[in-house]
Structures are given as C-alpha cells and as structure tokens.
Amino acid sequence: MSVTDKVKILAAPVCDECGVRLWNVEFKKEGSEFFLRIYIDKPEGIAITDCENVSRKLDPILDEADPITQSYYLEVSSAGLTRELCENWHFDEYMGREVILNTYKSVDGRPKKIDCTLAGYDDDNIKIIYSGIETAVNRKDISKIVIDLF
Incomplete structure (x- = not known):
C-alpha cells in the first residue's frame, strides 16, 4: 500500500469528524524536503480554521501510526477552485x-x-x-x- 493510501485511511475519519471532505493526499519530495499535503473541501468552502482543525487532529494520529519513514512537513489546505481531479x-x-x-x-x-x-x-x-x-x-x-x- 502506498504512503498516500495509508494516509487517506487515517485522514478520512478525521476529516469527517471536522465536517470536511478529504479531497486528495499528496506526498512529494521538493528539493531535499518531503511534504505531506492533505487537500480538503466542503460545499460552503474551506476556511483557515478548517485546515487548522484537521491538522491538529491528524498530526498525533500520523505520529502514532507512523506511515512515513522520512521527516516531512504536514500541510492541510483547500482543494482550491481549480482542483485536480484524480479519483x-x-x-x-x-x-x-x-x-x-x-x-x-x-x-x-x-x-x-x-x-x-x-x-x-x-x-x-x-x-x-x-x-x-x-x-x-x-x-x-x-x-x-x-x-x-x-
């Protein structure tokens, strides 16, 4: 199972609990750094507090499950207006x-x-x-x- 698939399994219930929908997960290396990006959505749009809530609740779950061996930065953001379609x-x-x-x-x-x-x-x-x-x-x-x- 890929890193993103593992993270989706962990992130989906957190997103549900926070009243948002998990749109996509990316795990990318940029330069020498790794980034785990969680994209979220909801009908009325995403506010910064939605991103903060998901990040705060998901961070300890990721630390406990440890699906990623590398050090990484966790970013939670809106899927955006010109969102990528992948699923x-x-x-x-x-x-x-x-x-x-x-x-x-x-x-x-x-x-x-x-x-x-x-x-x-x-x-x-x-x-x-x-x-x-x-x-x-x-x-x-x-x-x-x-x-x-x-």
Missing part, C-alpha cells in the same frame, strides 16, 4: 464540466494541454469532448486534470 468520484462530481487535461506528450496530434469537456471514464481511459469530438485518453498518458473555471 473516480471526482469525475462523477464534475461530469459534463469544462476541464484542462494535461498529457505527458502529444497524443494523436493533440496538444499536451487541452481545454475540453469531461464526458466519462472507465478503468483505463478518461473520455473527453475536444473540438466537438468525443475521444478517450489513456489514464497512463495523463499528467493532470483540473477544473477549468476561467
């Missing part, structure tokens, strides 16, 4: 909405970054409407999908 339930929630899809390389002559409409998904592909045509993009080729609000 199937994210796709369900934003089906039919405009997204920005980034791929690692150009696929089928499309640019690496495209504005499109989220049209569906399965285990292997994300279905989009781009230039009026529905097409499927293999999940392995996608670096990031974010909400397009602008």
Whole structure:
C-alpha cells in the first residue's frame, strides 16, 4: 500500500469528524524536503480554521501510526477552485464540466494541454469532448486534470 493510501485511511475519519471532505493526499519530495499535503473541501468552502482543525487532529494520529519513514512537513489546505481531479468520484462530481487535461506528450496530434469537456471514464481511459469530438485518453498518458473555471 502506498504512503498516500495509508494516509487517506487515517485522514478520512478525521476529516469527517471536522465536517470536511478529504479531497486528495499528496506526498512529494521538493528539493531535499518531503511534504505531506492533505487537500480538503466542503460545499460552503474551506476556511483557515478548517485546515487548522484537521491538522491538529491528524498530526498525533500520523505520529502514532507512523506511515512515513522520512521527516516531512504536514500541510492541510483547500482543494482550491481549480482542483485536480484524480479519483473516480471526482469525475462523477464534475461530469459534463469544462476541464484542462494535461498529457505527458502529444497524443494523436493533440496538444499536451487541452481545454475540453469531461464526458466519462472507465478503468483505463478518461473520455473527453475536444473540438466537438468525443475521444478517450489513456489514464497512463495523463499528467493532470483540473477544473477549468476561467
């Protein structure tokens, strides 16, 4: 099980208790430092106090469970307006909405970054409407999908 999967299991009940929804977990090395980022959401928006509450309640749980061997910085923040979509339930929630899809390389002559409409998904592909045509993009080729609000 990955570090992020372990942390999701620990963080989800804390988020529920704090009245927020766990959106995503990232564990990344930046320079010589490691960062554990917990992204949260709720319908009326996230306030700094929501982030503080989750951080204060989650920190001792992470210390006790010790799912990460490296020293790291814990950051809790809002998923943001242009949030990244990574879980199937994210796709369900934003089906039919405009997204920005980034791929690692150009696929089928499309640019690496495209504005499109989220049209569906399965285990292997994300279905989009781009230039009026529905097409499927293999999940392995996608670096990031974010909400397009602008």
